[in-house]
Amino acid sequence: VSRADAGVRVWALPGLPEIAPGDDLAALLAAARGAPFGPGEVLVIAHKVVSKAEGRVVSLDEVEPSPRALELAAQLGKEDPRHVEVVLRETAEIVRAQRGVLISRTRHGFVCANAGVDASNAGEGRLVLLPLDPDASARRLRASLPGRPAVVIADSFGRAWRHGQCDVAIAIAGLAAMDDWRGRSDSFGRELHATCIAIADEAAAAADLARAGKDAREPAVVVEGLGRHVVEDDGPGAAALVRAREEDLFG
Amino acid sequence: VSRADAGVRVWALPGLPEIAPGDDLAALLAAARGAPFGPGEVLVIAHKVVSKAEGRVVSLDEVEPSPRALELAAQLGKEDPRHVEVVLRETAEIVRAQRGVLISRTRHGFVCANAGVDASNAGEGRLVLLPLDPDASARRLRASLPGRPAVVIADSFGRAWRHGQCDVAIAIAGLAAMDDWRGRSDSFGRELHATCIAIADEAAAAADLARAGKDAREPAVVVEGLGRHVVEDDGPGAAALVRAREEDLFG
Numbered sequence: 001v002s003r004a005d006a007g008v009r010v011w012a013l014p015g016l017p018e019i020a021p022g023d024d025l026a027a028l029l030a031a032a033r034g035a036p037f038g039p040g041e042v043l044v045i046a047h048k049v050v051s052k053a054e055g056r057v058v059s060l061d062e063v064e065p066s067p068r069a070l071e072l073a074a075q076l077g078k079e080d081p082r083h084v085e086v087v088l089r090e091t092a093e094i095v096r097a098q099r100g101v102l103i104s105r106t107r108h109g110f111v112c113a114n115a116g117v118d119a120s121n122a123g124e125g126r127l128v129l130l131p132l133d134p135d136a137s138a139r140r141l142r143a144s145l146p147g148r149p150a151v152v153i154a155d156s157f158g159r160a161w162r163h164g165q166c167d168v169a170i171a172i173a174g175l176a177a178m179d180d181w182r183g184r185s186d187s188f189g190r191e192l193h194a195t196c197i198a199i200a201d202e203a204a205a206a207a208d209l210a211r212a213g214k215d216a217r218e219p220a221v222v223v224e225g226l227g228r229h230v231v232e233d234d235g236p237g238a239a240a241l242v243r244a245r246e247e248d249l250f251g
Numbered sequence: 252v253s254r255a256d257a258g259v260r261v262w263a264l265p266g267l268p269e270i271a272p273g274d275d276l277a278a279l280l281a282a283a284r285g286a287p288f289g290p291g292e293v294l295v296i297a298h299k300v301v302s303k304a305e306g307r308v309v310s311l312d313e314v315e316p317s318p319r320a321l322e323l324a325a326q327l328g329k330e331d332p333r334h335v336e337v338v339l340r341e342t343a344e345i346v347r348a349q350r351g352v353l354i355s356r357t358r359h360g361f362v363c364a365n366a367g368v369d370a371s372n373a374g375e376g377r378l379v380l381l382p383l384d385p386d387a388s389a390r391r392l393r394a395s396l397p398g399r400p401a402v403v404i405a406d407s408f409g410r411a412w413r414h415g416q417c418d419v420a421i422a423i424a425g426l427a428a429m430d431d432w433r434g435r436s437d438s439f440g441r442e443l444h445a446t447c448i449a450i451a452d453e454a455a456a457a458a459d460l461a462r463a464g465k466d467a468r469e470p471a472v473v474v475e476g477l478g479r480h481v482v483e484d485d486g487p488g489a490a491a492l493v494r495a496r497e498e499d500l501f502g
Binding site: 006007008009010011012105109110111120156159160161162163164165166167168177178195196197198199201202203205206208209210221225226240241242243 | 257258259260261262263356360361362371407410411412413414415416417418419428429446447448449450452453454456457459460461472476477491492493494
C-alpha cells in the first residue's frame with residue numbers, strides 16, 4: 001500500500017539567486033517556481049532572504065558598541081562587542097546571559113538566541129536581523145505571488161531542554177497557525193483537553209528537512225498537502241503563536 | 252519546475268487496528284505497510300500505540316492517590332487526584348506546577364506536561380504512560396520490521412514560549428538525531444558556530460502533518476527522502492537530544 005499521493009510533499013525551489021537589499025523577492029520566487037503556485041500550496045521561506053531583500057542587514061563597520069555591550073561581550077566571552085551591540089538593539093528583554101549564550105525576547109515576543117541576529121550566510125562583516133514586522137512581510141509576499149500561496153517565514157530556534165534547533169514559523173499569511181482540538185473528542189469520544197497542534201511550526205520544520213543544507217542556498221520550500229489548513233484570509237499570523245510573558249509555562 | 256520527486260514525502264499508513272497490550276506491533280505495522288519498507292524510509296509512530304502494545308497502561312480503578320497527589324490536585328484544580336498520582340509516579344522532578352498545569356522532567360529526561368501521561372485515546376478510566384525505555388522500543392521495532400526502516404517514536408510536547416504543541420522524537424533507531432554543522436562553513440565560507448539541526452524532531456513534526464487528526468487513528472507515518480540521515484547502526488537514540496539539567500539554556 002502506498003499513499004504517497006495523499007500525504008504531504010515537501011520540495012525546495014531551485015535556482016533562487018543570492019538576495020540583495022531592494023531585490024523584488026516575490027518576482028524572484030515566482031521565476032524560481034516557474035508556474036503559479038497551486039491551490040493549497042504553502043511557501044516556506046527562510047527569514048534570511050526576506051530580511052536581506054528588506055535591507056535588514058547591518059555592517060559591523062558602522063556599529064559603535066555601548067558600555068553595556070562591551071560588558072556583556074566580556075562576560076560571555078564573545079569576540080566582537082559590536083555583534084553584541086546589534087543583538088541588544090534587537091532585544092526587548094534578556095532572558096538568559098550565561099555560558100557564552102545570549103537568549104533574548106525580541107520586540108515581536110520571540111524568545112531565541114541572539115535576538116535572531118545572525119552572521120552566517122550574511123557576508124563578511126555583516127549581520128542579518130529579523131524582519132521588522134515579519135507577519136506583514138509574509139502578507140506582502142502572499143499578495144504578490146502568482147497563485148497566492150500561503151506563506152510561512154521560518155527561522156531556526158533552539159529549545160529549552162533539548163539539543164539542536166528546529167525551524168519554526170516567525171510569520172504566517174494564509175495558513176492556520178494552530179489546529180485547535182480543544183473541546184473536540186478523541187477516538188473514544190472522550191473530550192480532548194489540551195491538544196492544539198502548531199501546524200505552521202510543523203510546516204516550517206518539515207520544510208527544513210527538504211533543504212540540502214545550510215550552505216546550499218535553498219531558502220524557499222514548497223509544502224503540498226496542507227490544503228485543509230490553508231485559509232482565504234491572511235489570519236493573525238505568527239503573532240498568535242507567541243505566549244504572553246506572564247503565560248510562560250516552562251520559562 | 253517541480254521537484255516533488257526529489258523532496259520529502261510523508262504519508263500515513265492506513266488500516267492499523269486499535270492496539271491492545273501484548274499485540275505484535277511490528278507484525279501489525281508490516282501488514283499495514285503491505286510490502287517491505289524501502290531503503291532510506293523512516294517510520295514515525297505515535298508513542299501511544301507503542302505504549303499500549305507494551306502494556307504501559309494504568310487503570311484509574313487500581314490507583315490510590317498519595318497525600319502529595321491529593322494536595323497537588325487541589326492546588327492545580329485537577330478533577331482526579333488518581334491521575335495526578337500516576338503523573339507523580341512517572342516524574343523525576345516537577346519543573347512547574349501552576350495555573351492548572353503540571354510540567355515534569357521524566358526519568359528519561361524529557362520535560363513535558365504531565366510526565367507524558369495521557370488520557371486521550373486511552374479508553375475510559377485508563378491512562379497511557381510513556382514507554383519505559385523508548386529508545387530500546389524503537390530498536391526492537393526496527394529489528395522486527397521488514398526492510399528495517401529507521402524508526403522514530405513521537406509524542407506531542409508543548410513549548411516554553413510558544414502556544415501549541417509540536418511532535419518531537421522521544422525515541423530513535425537508525426536516524427541521525429541531529430545534523431551537526433558546527434565547524435562546517437556557510438555559503439560564504441564563514442564558519443557556522445551554532446547550527447545543529449534536530450533532524451529527528453523535524454521528522455516527527457513532518458509526520459504529524461500527515462495525520463488526518465487525533466481522532467483518526469493514523470499513528471504510523473512513513474517519511475521518505477531522508478536517506479542521507481539514515482544510518483546502519485541504531486545510534487544513541489533520542490537520549491542524545493536531552494540536555495543535561497545543568498545545561499538548560501532557557502529553563
